Structure formats: structure tokens, C-alpha cells
Amino acid sequence: MAPPPVWLRLLASAILLLACLPxxxxxxxxxxxxxxxxxxxxxxxxxxxxxxxxxxxxxxxxxxxxxxxxxxxxxxxxxxxxxxxxxxxxxxxxxxxxxxxxxxxxxxxxxxxxxxxxxxxxxxxxxxxxxxxxxxxxxxxxxxxxxxxxxxxxxxxxxxxxxxxxxxxxxxxxxxxxxxxxxxxxxxxxxxxxxxxxxxxxxxxxxxxxxxxxxxxxxxxxxxxxxxxxxxxxxxxxxxxxxxxxxxAGENDHSKKKKLSGGAIAGIAIGAAALLLIVLVVLILLCRGKKARSSEAAAAGGKQMEMGAAAEPRDKSLGEGGANGNGVAAAAPAVDAASAAAGGKKLVFFGEGGTRPFDLEDLLRASAEVLGKGTFGTAYKAVLETGMTVAVKRLKDVNLQETEFREKMEAIGAIDHPNLVPLMAYYFSKDEKLLVYEYMPMGSLSALLHGNRGSGRTPFNWETRTGIALAAARGIEYIHSTGPSAAHGNIKSSNILLTKSYQARVSDHGLALLVGSASATARVAGYRAPEVTDTRKVSQKADVYSFGVLLLELLTGKAPSQALNDDGFDLPRWVQSVVKEEWTAEVFDPELLRYQNVEEDMVQLLQLATDCAAQYPDKRPSMPDVVARIEAISKSRSLASSYQDQPSIEDGDGMSPRP
Missing domain, CATH: 3.80.10.10 (Ribonuclease Inhibitor)
Incomplete structure (x- = not known):
């Protein structure tokens, strides 16, 4: 067979060459x-x-x-x-x-x-x-x-x-x-x-x-x-x-649906009467039981704190964290102080000369409501007869001897900083351990972020968020400055409490060293650093990780548990997945998109949060570095709070400029 013509071979070579081009x-x-x-x-x-x-x-x-x-x-x-x-x-x-x-x-x-x-x-x-x-x-x-x-x-x-x-x-x-x-x-x-x-x-x-x-x-x-x-x-x-x-239209049909037969009405009336009778019987039995318990307590020479009412917690939507950082509880048992009266136990106060603005008797007579139940026990808001309001934490799962407990309390009471919730006093007995704190009237950061997302909510603005972040960082930095191994161990939004002027204070510092293994294992879900296996042994770098998650929570408006439920992984990985897709604006809380001229600051704080929440401890900054970076962000420009119709953060370029 004769070979193909030259022009045909050249054409085939050209087609092959084009096919090989990328x-x-x-x-x-x-x-x-x-x-x-x-x-x-x-x-x-x-x-x-x-x-x-x-x-x-x-x-x-x-x-x-x-x-x-x-x-x-x-x-x-x-x-x-x-x-x-x-x-x-x-x-x-x-x-x-x-x-x-x-x-x-x-x-x-x-x-x-x-x-x-x-x-x-x-x-x-x-x-x-x-x-x-x-x-x-x-x-x-x-x-x-x-x-x-x-x-x-x-x-x-x-x-x-x-x-x-x-x-x-x-x-x-x-x-x-x-x-x-x-x-x-x-x-x-x-x-x-x-x-x-x-x-x-x-x-x-x-x-x-x-x-x-x-x-x-x-x-x-x-x-x-x-x-x-x-x-x-x-x-x-x-x-x-x-x-x-x-x-x-449809109004008549709607009215017809509401009409009930005479038999149905009679049944409802009988059922309501029976329910009322049952309620009355239960109330009578409860009253008798209460009188019997009161008589027994009086005979023993003790008193009971009025914290046994089945009070609903003030912040139902907070998940684990309550208004003072201690989770939801539908009720709490009364504090039995009979052993206190018998043993002559007293409240031990900190501060100027250990002055005693009230005593144990005053505290036990106080009217109280449950604020929440969480990692370290149940917290109450107690209003004394003098009108003074304090927060009382009734510890659980604490098995320390009195000498060791008092040593740890003295160490916690010695930590004094404007951005830490001060420990006013403590009480120890074999069966009861109470901590008395200054009451924070505005509740927790968790409540402020997640408590009410309805149409009537006042937007949580950028300036307030950065102020809270900076104050909390300073509090944690001070804790770390007290010793090379000093750490908080339970940093989360429900442990960041707010004064009337929305100044942030870190609560529960030092308590991680008091509780048993069961409570330690259960805490900081979503905030715990990957390397932490025993949460009673938390490092300063682990605190930095938890604070990074807290910053992400401030920026996204998402609770760590919400990210777990929505996407199957933790909040830092959810943020990374969104930013990787160049959808940075989708990360931020929609409330933040109302404010103009802060998009660069938002991206910088997001970068800091991801640095803090790095997988490996040596990649995370120290708390002094964190404080310095937040201060720089806060001072970078005047923070505006006016609403912007077309917020330019939508068009952000991501975590950092693209090459």
C-alpha cells in the first residue's frame, strides 16, 4: 500500500499536537x-x-x-x-x-x-x-x-x-x-x-x-x-x-372550625375540674412536707437557704451556660446548713481586712433564684434583707479536704483584676461548699449573643463586641501572668459576665483545679483544645485555643454546639471551610454587616481567632500577643455604628490578600 500523501500526514500531526495541548x-x-x-x-x-x-x-x-x-x-x-x-x-x-x-x-x-x-x-x-x-x-x-x-x-x-x-x-x-x-x-x-x-x-x-x-x-x-x-x-x-x-376570605370557615359540640365542652369542663383537684391535693402534700422539713431543721439548730424553689433559670436558651456562667437548671435542692450551725462554720471573706458585710445567717435567709446549673455546680442570685445582691455558687463533685480546699480558695481570692469576677467569700463544710461572688447584672456573653434573636432585638454592635473581647483577653492574660503553669481551664462565652455598662469580666477562674474527673471530662465541649485529654490539666496554650473559639463565636454569632449540630464539626473547622471557598462574608454574624468601615477590622480579628484556634499549640500566640493585636484592631480606625445599605464586607477578599 502506498504511503499517505505528505499533506495528510502533516494534518494528522497537527491534530495530534492540538490534542496534546493543555x-x-x-x-x-x-x-x-x-x-x-x-x-x-x-x-x-x-x-x-x-x-x-x-x-x-x-x-x-x-x-x-x-x-x-x-x-x-x-x-x-x-x-x-x-x-x-x-x-x-x-x-x-x-x-x-x-x-x-x-x-x-x-x-x-x-x-x-x-x-x-x-x-x-x-x-x-x-x-x-x-x-x-x-x-x-x-x-x-x-x-x-x-x-x-x-x-x-x-x-x-x-x-x-x-x-x-x-x-x-x-x-x-x-x-x-x-x-x-x-x-x-x-x-x-x-x-x-x-x-x-x-x-x-x-x-x-x-x-x-x-x-x-x-x-x-x-x-x-x-x-x-x-x-x-x-x-x-x-x-x-x-x-x-x-x-x-x-x-x-375564609373567615367563616375558620369560625366553623372553632365550634365545639356540647359533649366536647362538657368533657373539657370535667377534665379541667379533675386537674384542678389533683393540683390542690399535690399543693397540700407539698405544704405539709415543707412544714415537716422546717421543723426538723429547727430542731437540729440549722437553717435552710431559700434556694430550693423550683425556679426556672433566667436564660433558658443558653445551653450549658447560665446568666452567671452555670448552665440551665429547672430546680435545685435546698442547701442544708444544719451541719454549719452545729459546727460553728462561718463565711470566710476576702478583701480589705476580711470585713464581713453579711454572715452565713444572712445568706441563708436571703431570697434566691436559680441562675443556672453547669460544670462546677448550681448558681443562684441571692438578694439579702439589706437589699444587697450577690451570686452564690454551690459546688458539686469537690472531694478535697478542708485544708487543701482553703489553700486553693486563698490562691483564687488573691487574684484581683478589673476584668475578673471577684470572689467575695467562701464557705466549707463536709457536705456543702459555697462560693460568693459579686453579682453581674447583665448576665453572660452567651445570653447576649444567643438569648434573643427575634425582630425586637437590639443589634449587638461591633464596638461592644471588640470591647468585650479585649476585656476578656486582659483578664485571661492576668491569670497567665500569675505563674508559668497558671491557666483558667474553662473559657467559654457563658463564663464571660457583663456589668451594667457591658464591661466584661471572666468568671470561674481557678475552679478547674477543684472538681473531680467526672465534671472535668464533661466541660468545655466545643472549646476544648485538641491536645487536651485530661481537662484538669489545661495549659495556657489550651486557654488560647478556647479564647480563639470565643472570638469566632463573637464574629459568627454561632455557638460552638450549633456548628457541631449544623455541620458535623467544630466551629474553627466550619469557619475554615467557609473561608476556603472564598465566602468570607458568610462567616460573619448578619448583625455585623450593618456597620460600615469595620470590614477590615472584622477580617483581622477573624485572622487572630483562627491563629488562636490553630491545631498545634506552638502555632498559637501567647495571651499578651493576643491582647496587643486586639488593641491594635480597636485603635485602627474610629468604629462606626451607622447602618449601611450595601455593606462592603460582602465583597471581602477573604482572610488575607490573594497573591
């Missing part, structure tokens, strides 16, 4: 061409450094970042871009983030942007875009954040936006949108705003948990804006016409 090179070249077309259309004078001959082009160009041989980020906020976005931008098919906010871009969005199927973040706020919100937006199913605020978009809000199942942020405020809000349902929605539009009608049920600030200056009603005219039930979870009944 796929990224032609794609990156196409990305560069798309970017140059974009520059020609809207940024000839704004982007002088975009030059195809520049080393590393286009990945080295201003605002451009690449990943795996493709352009995956285009960030040009406030770059002076003018004109209409060209269709060529739709060729950047690997793009994850597109930020063109605060420019002078105008016209409708080109439909070719539908090709950006990998897009997660789209920030177009602060331009002059017009026309309706284009249908292609609803096809970008990977979108997590969408900000179209501050433009001139008209028409209605598309129902098809429900296709964006991953959406966490939707900002549409300051446009010219009209009509009603469709029935939107975003399972991951965190941030939402449609203020300053010409919208009307009832707020859909799924959006009624949003604050009133999300619907300002519109014609909307319902939910946080109050009932709509003729609305029967304000409940956002009700289904059917009765949920948002603007015209009274």
Missing part, C-alpha cells in the same frame, strides 16, 4: 479576550494596566484572580467604569465572583451573562442599571449572594428567583420595583432587603421573620410592619387564606 491555555486566552472586550466597552481609561503583554496576563491584571487556569474572580468596585456591560463578559464561564459595585454602569444586563453558571457572588449595587430584573438571573443556580441595590430596575420581583436554592443574601433596595412580593422561599436566606421600592401588598409568610428595616418606605404590610387591613392572623406560619387574609 486545555487551560485556550480557555485562559479566551478569558483574556473577553476581559479586553469588557475594557474596551466600559473601562478604557479606568483600567490602564490591562495589557496583554504584561507578565502573567490576565491573572496579574487589576481586580482579576485566577484558579486552575481560568479567571474565577473579577472585582472592580468603584473603579470608574462607565457604559453598558458587553456581551463578551458572558464568556468568563469559570467566574465565581463578579463585583462591579459603585460604578456608573448603565442599561440592561446582557442576557449573555446566563453563561456564568458557576457564579456564586454577584455584586452590582450602586450603578444605573435599568429595565426589569432579567430572567437569566434565576438560572444562576449556584448564586449565594445577589446584590442589585441602588439601581433603576423596574417591574416586579420574579417568582423564578425561587430557583436560587443556595441564596443567602438578596438585596434589592433603592430601585423602582413595583407590585407584590411573590411567594419567595429561600431555605438559606440570611440577609434580605427590598426597602425604598414601590411595592405593595402583604409580605409573604416565609419573609415575615425579617426585620422591619428590610421593608422600609414601601406599601407593604404584615409581619414586622403590623397586620394588613382585614388580616385575621398575623402568624407567619399559617397556611391558606387565613394566614394573610387581606379581604376576609
Amino acid at each position: 486545555g487551560g491555555a485556550p480557555d485562559l486566552a479566551a478569558d483574556a479576550a473577553a476581559l479586553l472586550a469588557f475594557r474596551e466597552a466600559v473601562g478604557r481609561s479606568a483600567l490602564p494596566t490591562w495589557n496583554s503583554s504584561a507578565p502573567g496576563a490576565p491573572c496579574s491584571w487589576q481586580g482579576v484572580a485566577c484558579e486552575s487556569g481560568r479567571v474565577d474572580e473579577l472585582r472592580l468596585p468603584g473603579a470608574g467604569l462607565i457604559g453598558q456591560i458587553p456581551a463578551a463578559l458572558g464568556n468568563l464561564t469559570a467566574l465565581h465572583t463578579l463585583s462591579l459595585r459603585f460604578n456608573a454602569l448603565s442599561g440592561p444586563l446582557p442576557p449573555e451573562l446566563a453563561g456564568l453558571t458557576e457564579l456564586r457572588n454577584l455584586y452590582l449595587q450602586g450603578n444605573d442599571f435599568s429595565g426589569e430584573i432579567p430572567p437569566f438571573v434565576s438560572s444562576l443556580k449556584n448564586l449565594v449572594r445577589l446584590n442589585l441595590a441602588g439601581n433603576k430596575f423596574t417591574g416586579g420581583i420574579p417568582l423564578a428567583l425561587n430557583n436560587l436554592s443556595r441564596l443567602g443574601t438578596l438585596y434589592l433596595e433603592n430601585n423602582r420595583l413595583t407590585g407584590e412580593i411573590p411567594v419567595l422561599d429561600f431555605p438559606n436566606l440570611v440577609q434580605f432587603n427590598v426597602s425604598y421600592n414601590q411595592l405593595n401588598g402583604s409580605i409573604p409568610a416565609k419573609l415575615r421573620s425579617q426585620p422591619a428595616t428590610a421593608f422600609l418606605a414601601t406599601g407593604l404590610c404584615g409581619g414586622p410592619l403590623g397586620r394588613c387591613p382585614g388580616e385575621i392572623s398575623p402568624s407567619p406560619t399559617a397556611e391558606g387564606p387565613a394566614a394573610g387574609n387581606a379581604d376576609g
